[in-house]
Amino acid sequence: MRGWLRTRTAWWACLALGLLPLAWLLWRTLADQLGANPAETLIRATGDWTLRGLCLTLAITPVRVLLGVPELLRFRRLLGLLTFGYACLHLLCYTGFDMGFEWPDIVHDIPKRPFVLVGTLAFALLLPLAATSWNGAIRRLGPQRWQALHRSVYAIAVLAVLHFWWMRAGKHNFGEPTIYGAITAILLSWRLYRRWRYP
Amino acid sequence: MLIRSSDTGFDHAATSEITPRTVFESRRTLLQQMALGAAGLSLSSWAARDARAQMRGPGVLPALAAVPSNVPGAQTMDKPTAYKDATGYNNFYEFGTDKSDPARHAHTLKTTPWTVEVEGLVKKPGRYALEDLMKWGAMEERIYRLRCVEGWSMVIPWVGYSLADLIKRVEPLGHAKFVEFVTLADEKTMPGVRGGALDWPYVEGLRLDEAMHPLTLLAFGMYGEVLPRQNGAPLRLVVPWKYGFKSAKSLVKIRFVDKQPTSSWTKAAQQEYGFYSNVNPNVDHPRWSQATERRIGEDGLLAKKRKTLMFNGYEPQVGQLYAGMDLKKNY
Numbered sequence: 001m002r003g004w005l006r007t008r009t010a011w012w013a014c015l016a017l018g019l020l021p022l023a024w025l026l027w028r029t030l031a032d033q034l035g036a037n038p039a040e041t042l043i044r045a046t047g048d049w050t051l052r053g054l055c056l057t058l059a060i061t062p063v064r065v066l067l068g069v070p071e072l073l074r075f076r077r078l079l080g081l082l083t084f085g086y087a088c089l090h091l092l093c094y095t096g097f098d099m100g101f102e103w104p105d106i107v108h109d110i111p112k113r114p115f116v117l118v119g120t121l122a123f124a125l126l127l128p129l130a131a132t133s134w135n136g137a138i139r140r141l142g143p144q145r146w147q148a149l150h151r152s153v154y155a156i157a158v159l160a161v162l163h164f165w166w167m168r169a170g171k172h173n174f175g176e177p178t179i180y181g182a183i184t185a186i187l188l189s190w191r192l193y194r195r196w197r198y199p
Numbered sequence: 200m201l202i203r204s205s206d207t208g209f210d211h212a213a214t215s216e217i218t219p220r221t222v223f224e225s226r227r228t229l230l231q232q233m234a235l236g237a238a239g240l241s242l243s244s245w246a247a248r249d250a251r252a253q254m255r256g257p258g259v260l261p262a263l264a265a266v267p268s269n270v271p272g273a274q275t276m277d278k279p280t281a282y283k284d285a286t287g288y289n290n291f292y293e294f295g296t297d298k299s300d301p302a303r304h305a306h307t308l309k310t311t312p313w314t315v316e317v318e319g320l321v322k323k324p325g326r327y328a329l330e331d332l333m334k335w336g337a338m339e340e341r342i343y344r345l346r347c348v349e350g351w352s353m354v355i356p357w358v359g360y361s362l363a364d365l366i367k368r369v370e371p372l373g374h375a376k377f378v379e380f381v382t383l384a385d386e387k388t389m390p391g392v393r394g395g396a397l398d399w400p401y402v403e404g405l406r407l408d409e410a411m412h413p414l415t416l417l418a419f420g421m422y423g424e425v426l427p428r429q430n431g432a433p434l435r436l437v438v439p440w441k442y443g444f445k446s447a448k449s450l451v452k453i454r455f456v457d458k459q460p461t462s463s464w465t466k467a468a469q470q471e472y473g474f475y476s477n478v479n480p481n482v483d484h485p486r487w488s489q490a491t492e493r494r495i496g497e498d499g500l501l502a503k504k505r506k507t508l509m510f511n512g513y514e515p516q517v518g519q520l521y522a523g524m525d526l527k528k529n530y
Binding site: 029035036037038039042097100102105108109112113170171172173 | 283284287288292296297298299351394395396397483485486487488493495496499500501503504
């Protein structure tokens with residue numbers, strides 16, 4: 001299994017798997033299977049997959065260490081970029097399908113809905129990470145600085161969960177945000193624990 | 200030779216011209232099919248134009264006969280929303296907060312027997328059976344726009360009668376100024392009532408003159424059939440110029456009072472949901488704009504949202520109810 005994880009096939013399989021939700025959404029869009037409010041369905045689905053992507057990306061290191069599978073590291077960048085892709089689609093669906101690219105309306109909407117502001121902030125923080133995801137960037141920044149920059153993914157995860165939690169607050173519907181919050185809390189506190197245990 | 204007799208013999212038709220016996224014998228069916236086909240063709244183009252094309256449910260629920268209403272404003276020409284969307288995309292928190300929850304969970308709602316208690320400042324209080332209430336007014340079909348406070352809208356052909364018919368029958372006392380509506384809150388059949396999204400039971404209210412307005416509908420059906428459970432069976436309120444949450448579903452109590460009732464949403468978030476909650480594109484919800492709306496099933500992914508109309512387009516009929524009022528304060 002570990003040998004297979006080192007193959008190119010494994011990498012492509014991971015990419016294909018990561019694009020499956022997108023393919024499924026595209027198919028549903030074309031087949032008019034998005035339900036009564038297609039824009040809402042697309043916004044929520046892309047948001048869900050962004051959150052799932054964040055959780056999966058953050059799970060790589062704990063799983064890698066706890067199970068002793070260093071090969072998993074190869075998939076972290078891919079997962080991170082897939083997550084970024086879903087975040088872009090999420091933002092595009094909001095600005096395009098929900099707001100019709102009416103920028104004055106969007107500017108008006110952001111402070112009105114704090115959860116939109118939080119989501120926008122999380123996306124803004126994702127941009128430098130995506131921009132420095134290539135090997136040359138690591139070389140140019142130096143590994144230490146690169147790693148320090150990429151630690152902001154912890155803040156992004158917290159903001160993303162807050163974004164979702166706040167969005168559901170209008171209906172006091174905290175079931176799903178609680179699940180994502182718990183997963184993120186576990187993944188982040190494992191890192192804190194390691195820092196404290198092995199300084 | 201134009202005139203033929205038996206002397207000149209008989210001209211036989213070419214075999215290709217002879218109608219096969221089976222076709223000859225089924226000529227009536229053929230004629231019927233041709234007529235139907237022609238009718239179908241003309242119908243389909245008619246359907247595309249005519250607002251009444253989507254006005255019938257699939258026939259699973261019992262039909263509820265009604266005559267088209269002639270109350271001014273009760274026959275919008277907007278295209279009715281598809282039945283599937285109107286019954287699959289609902290806010291009915293007693294069955295869950297997701298809009299697909301009511302269609303999934305409402306089958307547990309027990310609508311027979313059903314009674315409505317009329318109480319408070321009326322001459323004829325009492326507990327009235329649904330069957331009797333259904334006879335208190337002539338059933339009318341009314342096509343109303345429905346604007347949800349969340350920013351989407353539908354067009355629904357309701358069946359029912361003006362709430363005023365009921366109010367006149369129970370004779371409110373002189374000092375009755377408001378009407379309070381209480382809806383069913385049954386923990387056993389409504390999973391959402393066990394959760395804490397709102398204070399149950401759901402309570403809504405209208406000023407007496409709003410409740411008496413001919414457009415205020417006591418609905419028993421939609422799309423020519425009795426109300427589906429997820430849409431508030433067996434009877435609900437429909438106030439087309441107010442945000443959808445004012446139109447309380449599955450009513451069990453109608454109470455006449457002298458003080459302004461506190462509705463459930465006002466109780467939950469006073470600065471967001473006021474007593475009036477009239478559709479108003481100029482007064483935003485604190486957390487989002489109310490200037491536009493998405494018409495379910497019509498405004499596609501790439502379409503711009505449509506402009507929301509003052510009083511949801513019912514300003515000519517209901518504007519005078521709020522003459523002189525500051526609608527920014529009385530949201």
